[in-house]
Amino acid sequence: MAGDLGSIVVAVDGTSGSGKSSTCRGVAERLGLRYLDTGAMFRAVTWWMLHHGVDVHDSEAVAARVDEPVLSSGTDPTGPTIAVDGTDVSAAIRTDEVTRAVSPVSTVPAVRARLLAMQRDIIGAGGIVVEGRDIGSVVWPQAEVKAYLTADPAARAARRALEEGSSDVGTTEQVLRERDRIDSGRATAPLVQADGAVHLDTTSYSLDEVITLLAGLVEQALEPAP
Ligand code: DC
Numbered sequence: 001m002a003g004d005l006g007s008i009v010v011a012v013d014g015t016s017g018s019g020k021s022s023t024c025r026g027v028a029e030r031l032g033l034r035y036l037d038t039g040a041m042f043r044a045v046t047w048w049m050l051h052h053g054v055d056v057h058d059s060e061a062v063a064a065r066v067d068e069p070v071l072s073s074g075t076d077p078t079g080p081t082i083a084v085d086g087t088d089v090s091a092a093i094r095t096d097e098v099t100r101a102v103s104p105v106s107t108v109p110a111v112r113a114r115l116l117a118m119q120r121d122i123i124g125a126g127g128i129v130v131e132g133r134d135i136g137s138v139v140w141p142q143a144e145v146k147a148y149l150t151a152d153p154a155a156r157a158a159r160r161a162l163e164e165g166s167s168d169v170g171t172t173e174q175v176l177r178e179r180d181r182i183d184s185g186r187a188t189a190p191l192v193q194a195d196g197a198v199h200l201d202t203t204s205y206s207l208d209e210v211i212t213l214l215a216g217l218v219e220q221a222l223e224p225a226p
Contacts, residue, residue, distance in 0.1 A: 018156060045069055046098050
């Protein structure tokens with residue numbers, strides 16, 4: 001398959017803490033592509049719901065207000081941004097409170113429908129690495145490159161705890177496993193390995209190695225067919 005960098009779409013799905021964000025940003029930076037973190041969009045909606053006192057476990061209440069937050073995603077891999085109603089929430093969406101509430105919010109079909117439309121709008125211009133749970137299966141199944149990243153739960157918890165400066169690896173692993181369970185078990189657009197996706201188990205690789213592997217898949221997709 002021959003393509004060009006300006007129009008290519010790289011879809012990267014996988015479990016929480018498998019190294020998707022760092023890998024996708026690294027590949028986008030290396031190849032001069034844009035970067036979209038769709039998890040940040042789900043987190044931003046979740047932040048807005050919490051901020052407005054909406055019960056995140058009441059799917060009807062969440063669905064009733066899903067059109068209200070005005071989201072804006074910046075796609076520069078060296079400094080991705082996410083704003084809601086004009087306020088930068090890049091840090092606010094990473095709190096424990098949001099992390100615990102985001103899986104239930106992202107099971108609500110109306111939330112997924114709204115974000116799906118926004119994601120397709122951003123991806124449409126091409127030249128982008130997109131990370132999430134359902135990018136290769138639902139959002140952009142026609143992506144030229146699809147990868148599915150996983151890692152051993154203990155390794156994921158250790159990395160995440162290190163990033164967050166936490167020493168409680170056991171609790172981190174428990175939260176990750178619970179998010180995996182909800183993300184994989186939901187009825188709408190569950191986390192799955194998409195058709196045609198290359199599975200990369202990142203457990204025993206360094207970040208740089210995974211970036212090189214994924215960048216290699218992109219370069220391969222750009223080569224003219226023999
Ligand atoms: O990638 P992340 O951990 O920041 O994602 C936060 C949550 O958003 C995750 O638990 C599931 C949800 N999500 C989703 O349902 N679909 C996506 N494409 C991206 C994220």
